Amino acid sequence: MNNQRRRWGYAHPRGAAVALAALTALGLAACGSGSSGAASSTAGGKVQITLSMQNPNVQQQDPATYAIVQAFQKANPDITVKIEGQTVDEHEKAMQVAAQSGTLPDIFWVYNSLASQMAQQGKLLDLGPVLQEGNLTDKFPKAMLSGYTSNGTQYGVPYQSLVTGLYVNTSILQKYGLSEPKTFDELLNVAQVLSKNGVTTIAQGASKSAYSVWAFLTMLDRFGYEDKYQDVLSGKASYNNADFLRLYQHIEQLAKAGAFSKSVSTQTYVQAVEEFTSGNAAMLDSGVWAAGDIQKSSVAASTKFWAGPTFSDGVGDQNLYMNAPSAPLVVSAEVKKSAAKLDAVKKFMAFYYGDSGQQILVDNAQTPVTTYKPQVDASTQPVFASVLSVLQQDGWHSPAAQPDLVVSAETSSAMYDSIYGVIQGVYSPSQALDVVQKTIH
Amino acid sequence: MKWLSTRRALALMIAPALAVYSLYFAYPIVYSLYQSFTNAQAFGSTTLVGAKNYTQMVHDTLFWGSLRNTGIILLVALVILLPGAFFLAHLLSGHVRGGGALRAMIFAPNVIAPILIGLIWVFILDPHIGLVNSLLRTLGVAHPPVWIGGTSLSPWSIGVVYTWQTVGFIMTIFYAGIRMLPHDVMEAASLDGATGWQRLRYVTVPMLQETFGITTVLVVTGVFKIFELVFQLTGGGPVHLSETLVSYTYWMTFSNQKYGYGMALAVVISLLGVVVTVAQMAFMRRRRAS
Numbered sequence: 001m002n003n004q005r006r007r008w009g010y011a012h013p014r015g016a017a018v019a020l021a022a023l024t025a026l027g028l029a030a031c032g033s034g035s036s037g038a039a040s041s042t043a044g045g046k047v048q049i050t051l052s053m054q055n056p057n058v059q060q061q062d063p064a065t066y067a068i069v070q071a072f073q074k075a076n077p078d079i080t081v082k083i084e085g086q087t088v089d090e091h092e093k094a095m096q097v098a099a100q101s102g103t104l105p106d107i108f109w110v111y112n113s114l115a116s117q118m119a120q121q122g123k124l125l126d127l128g129p130v131l132q133e134g135n136l137t138d139k140f141p142k143a144m145l146s147g148y149t150s151n152g153t154q155y156g157v158p159y160q161s162l163v164t165g166l167y168v169n170t171s172i173l174q175k176y177g178l179s180e181p182k183t184f185d186e187l188l189n190v191a192q193v194l195s196k197n198g199v200t201t202i203a204q205g206a207s208k209s210a211y212s213v214w215a216f217l218t219m220l221d222r223f224g225y226e227d228k229y230q231d232v233l234s235g236k237a238s239y240n241n242a243d244f245l246r247l248y249q250h251i252e253q254l255a256k257a258g259a260f261s262k263s264v265s266t267q268t269y270v271q272a273v274e275e276f277t278s279g280n281a282a283m284l285d286s287g288v289w290a291a292g293d294i295q296k297s298s299v300a301a302s303t304k305f306w307a308g309p310t311f312s313d314g315v316g317d318q319n320l321y322m323n324a325p326s327a328p329l330v331v332s333a334e335v336k337k338s339a340a341k342l343d344a345v346k347k348f349m350a351f352y353y354g355d356s357g358q359q360i361l362v363d364n365a366q367t368p369v370t371t372y373k374p375q376v377d378a379s380t381q382p383v384f385a386s387v388l389s390v391l392q393q394d395g396w397h398s399p400a401a402q403p404d405l406v407v408s409a410e411t412s413s414a415m416y417d418s419i420y421g422v423i424q425g426v427y428s429p430s431q432a433l434d435v436v437q438k439t440i441h
Numbered sequence: 442m443k444w445l446s447t448r449r450a451l452a453l454m455i456a457p458a459l460a461v462y463s464l465y466f467a468y469p470i471v472y473s474l475y476q477s478f479t480n481a482q483a484f485g486s487t488t489l490v491g492a493k494n495y496t497q498m499v500h501d502t503l504f505w506g507s508l509r510n511t512g513i514i515l516l517v518a519l520v521i522l523l524p525g526a527f528f529l530a531h532l533l534s535g536h537v538r539g540g541g542a543l544r545a546m547i548f549a550p551n552v553i554a555p556i557l558i559g560l561i562w563v564f565i566l567d568p569h570i571g572l573v574n575s576l577l578r579t580l581g582v583a584h585p586p587v588w589i590g591g592t593s594l595s596p597w598s599i600g601v602v603y604t605w606q607t608v609g610f611i612m613t614i615f616y617a618g619i620r621m622l623p624h625d626v627m628e629a630a631s632l633d634g635a636t637g638w639q640r641l642r643y644v645t646v647p648m649l650q651e652t653f654g655i656t657t658v659l660v661v662t663g664v665f666k667i668f669e670l671v672f673q674l675t676g677g678g679p680v681h682l683s684e685t686l687v688s689y690t691y692w693m694t695f696s697n698q699k700y701g702y703g704m705a706l707a708v709v710i711s712l713l714g715v716v717v718t719v720a721q722m723a724f725m726r727r728r729r730a731s
Contacts, residue, residue: 089696092696093695096484096695096698099483099484113698114483117484117485120485121485123484206678207590207676210676210678263568263569263570263590265591265675265678266568266569266589266590266675408698409698410698410699413696413697417680420678420680421679424680426682435680
């Protein structure tokens with residue numbers, strides 16, 4: 001028996017321990033998170049399409065999309081839309097795995113950097129014919145569609161408009177004898193005064209939400225990002241240039257003035273929103289999607305939307321707000337294998353981007369992505385009306401895209417880190433710029 | 442029944458398990474190894490880049506930072522967790538009143554999902570709203586330490602939380618080991634006049650060497666797998682200064698979509714796990730031999 005044990009190599013404790021160590025580490029790394037996949041069917045005479053979004057609770061966190069789906073199902077009783085959702089990070093990873101395993105949902109939200117890679121690999125449906133068939137192409141401003149094309153195919157359509165900036169609680173400013181800032185110097189003065197009084201000027205949350213630096217991305221455009229980034233990406237220019245350095249130095253000035261949340265390192269974006277809506281911060285770095293939550297809070301009456309400060313040492317036009325296409329909605333190429341499902345997707349697109357769908361967006365405090373002229377009741381939607389008023393300022397315009405959405409995932413991630421690095425005092429402005437430059441090959 | 446012992450019969454019996462093992466364990470490992478020599482991203486063509494990912498790692502300050510943080514957590518675990526778990530097991534293996542309830546209480550954190558443990562400890566360690574610093578401020582400490590979210594203490598704090606989470610499990614293994622020790626040896630030691638400390642030092646500990654070996658391997662592999670605690674406590678921040686090897690690998694692979702480099706990191710983590718475990722086992726063997 002002993003001989004037999006030796007021959008067959010019965011588990012030796014040391015060997016087993018080593019194998020355990022190797023397997024646990026590599027096995028963990030090799031296995032990606034599973035995707036929910038496309039659970040669509042045409043059972044029971046009803047067509048089911050799957051809509052996968054970047055919020056775990058779409059009904060609560062993205063009421064506009066939820067309301068559109070409900071209205072669409074009511075108008076199309078023969079179609080069921082199965083809504084799935086998870087957090088942004090989890091969703092992005094799940095979509096990567098799903099694309100590789102051929103289990104993409106029918107319609108889904110995804111960052112443009114990933115969507116363009118999926119399109120190049122033929123994973124996405126060309127929506128050009130779908131938009132033309134539904135007479136939708138002309139409803140979009142050109143800039144809303146142009147960012148989602150690859151080799152002549154329209155692989156995505158804007159999910160919502162990306163209107164970002166700072167929400168300002170004017171009552172806090174008034175309490176300390178401050179007027180609403182317009183320039184960076186005025187903002188710095190506000191930060192210095194509020195900091196002395198123990199009040200947060202700008203609520204920010206870096207933990208698990210490093211992307212929440214929207215207002216600062218618009219500021220990058222006020223230092224010439226839109227004209228520079230292609231040269232930076234092609235190697236003709238560096239991200240660490242004198243113009244961007246001035247902006248990062250201004251961010252450092254704000255940080256040193258105590259402008260940001262004390263818990264910026266450990267609090268999430270959601271907690272930053274709570275800090276603002278509970279009246280503990282004068283400003284919130286966010287976007288139009290937060291208007292609904294703010295409207296329901298006690299600070300709604302005193303909240304105004306602001307496109308952010310202008311800079312006397314900025315580059316080019318300072319009258320900029322951010323109203324660019326957000327990440328796209330895309331459709332799996334697998335959909336065209338089923339005529340019924342393809343038809344359902346066409347109907348859904350026609351509804352979403354038709355006037356009814358766009359008005360539902362507006363009713364839920366989202367700006368339309370088409371040329372639809374919204375009807376807004378300022379008495380019931382004061383915060384959202386304030387957002388719209390910023391977009392309607394004469395002489396102001398938006399860049400074509402938000403800065404982080406025109407670079408690779410690695411570079412956009414470095415951009416977030418660079419800004420938060422300065423805010424948290426980890427990087428000097430020059431070090432922060434180098435962090436981004438290192439990702440550009 | 443002799444046919445059961447033939448090579449063919451044994452091979453047939455092993456085959457199903459071997460097939461499952463090959464498909465779900467061996468293949469991903471070999472594939473990861475291959476990917477580590479490529480420039481694989483989320484999509485697109487993949488080309489072999491030789492050892493480029495590994496040479497890049499040498500110059501990657503975030504990798505070295507993650508390695509340092511993992512080392513700190515391992516140090517905390519080896520210095521506090523293992524001795525702590527052993528002494529708890531030793532204390533509770535005697536006739537302690539309410540020993541069962543105490544064991545259950547100490548084991549309890551081990552059945553809580555790590556992501557929830559992280560959430561609980563955020564409310565304890567957060568430098569501004571956390572329980573610890575609130576207490577310190579009440580006691581007059583004007584500038585209490587930044588336990589998490591700062592640039593230096595986060596890995597130490599993660600090590601302490603990991604110890605709190607795991608001590609019950611390791612204690613249970615020691616407890617089982619102590620209870621399995623032959624009573625006659627202990628009685629003989631007592632009759633020979635050995636004190637409690639002497640029995641512990643010269644009888645219990647030497648006889649538990651195998652148990653110490655197993656628990657050390659479990660702790661080492663456990664530390665190399667820590668992810669959820671980091672994710673929940675600090676999110677790896679500020680700007681990745683508190684990443685561990687696994688959380689950094691996850692971020693690099695999925696957030697930055699650099700699969701090739703991420704797999705190279707995974708291979709290095711595995712090798713480190715193997716090296717540390719082998720070194721520890723060799724140390725234990727040498728001690729046994731001496």
